[in-house]
Amino acid sequence: MAHIFIGVGSSINRRENIRLGIQALQQAFGELRLSKVYESEAVGFKGSHFYNLVVELSSHLSIEQLIKQLKAIEIQLGRPLKALKYAPRTLDLDLLLYDDVIDNSRDLPRAEITLNAFVLKPLAELAPTLLHPVLQLSYHTLWSQYPADKQKLWKVDPPVIIESLSS
Numbered sequence: 580m581a582h583i584f585i586g587v588g589s590s591i592n593r594r595e596n597i598r599l600g601i602q603a604l605q606q607a608f609g610e611l612r613l614s615k616v617y618e619s620e621a622v623g624f625k626g627s628h629f630y631n632l633v634v635e636l637s638s639h640l641s642i643e644q645l646i647k648q649l650k651a652i653e654i655q656l657g658r659p660l661k662a663l664k665y666a667p668r669t670l671d672l673d674l675l676l677y678d679d680v681i682d683n684s685r686d687l688p689r690a691e692i693t694l695n696a697f698v699l700k701p702l703a704e705l706a707p708t709l710l711h712p713v714l715q716l717s718y719h720t721l722w723s724q725y726p727a728d729k730q731k732l733w734k735v736d737p738p739v740i741i742e743s744l745s746s
Contacts, residue, residue: 599656
């Protein structure tokens with residue numbers, strides 16, 4: 580079983596699409612661990628704020644199969660097949676880490692981890708002692724070194740509650 584972390588984000592009907600995305604991930608992969616949900620400004624374009632979190636799961640799927648499954652969930656929840664990179668999203672599911680795999684052609688570990696507060700903060704929350712495969716620093720350490728004024732990030736209050744995960 581591979582140990583996997585997925586970044587989840589939405590800027591369109593955020594609360595509902597995050598809830599539906601988490602439900603779809605649970606149906607596909609079973610037990611999940613979730614970070615808190617954070618709100619952030621759009622990065623790379625002017626647009627609505629995003630809700631973001633990180634999901635931890637285990638799977639027997641290969642990297643290719645996993646990415647295909649994530650894309651299918653995104654499309655099922657209304658993301659266009661050929662979506663622009665910097666644009667509003669119904670749902671964005673990004674493979675951040677797949678075990679300790681380092682593969683630049685697949686962006687593993689995903690470069691966004693150290694660039695964006697909305698990825699690093701929830702990842703540090705879920706896996707504070709886990710080491711970044713390339714940098715060999717814990718996510719807690721990486722978060723503590725992240726420039727406080729680089730990106731605004733707010734904990735969603737009240738938290739996005741995924742009330743139907745166990746039903």
